[in-house]
Amino acid sequence: MNANVGIVIVSHSPDVARGAADMVRQMVGDDVPLAWCGGAPGGGLGTNVEEILAAISRAWSDAGVAVLVDLGGAETNTEMAIEMLPDEKQASVVVCDAPIVEGAVMAATEASAGSSLEEVRRTAEELKPA
């Protein structure tokens, strides 16, 4: 079990999601549970609820999971995935309103220090233009 908040990256593009996850691993290290998903089954762009659910479960932490998304469907599908979680887990997953790459690195840096889910989200969202 990991005490640090987990990070999930959801992009329409598997390359973007994998690349953002690589940046987190190389910059922040291995102290944060991390998972990514993205892309349609046929190889094109897309996101889907089942893969997002699987990614949330791979990055699961009792401290909670912060999700970074890119555009439109990534956010709505993530919200659907969260609604499909058991009731007691739903409150432990948040979608951060932050740019996907920068937000993932900021959120993971905060998470690596053992911060709470709310602190992790706040740090990722600090990036938003004023």
Place this chain on the structure above:
Amino acid sequence: MLHEVGLHARPSVKLTQLAKSFSSRIEFASAADGPWTDAKSIVKVMKTRTPKDALLHFRAEGADAQAAVNALIALVERDFETGP
């Protein structure tokens, strides 16, 4: 500030992670009279865009303040443990 590229992404992450391992309030600045930046805030640290060759000043307040400053100076002297 011995790092060749300045406080870019990876050095900023290292500095913030180390600062957060201490309980003291920790700030740094690139001039002795400030402005001072909270070393525990990754977003604020990156926003300073501290260039290479800047002389970093650290100050800390709290039970482990001296240890924190010593550790941060050591991190800078180790070039933030980042490879070339």
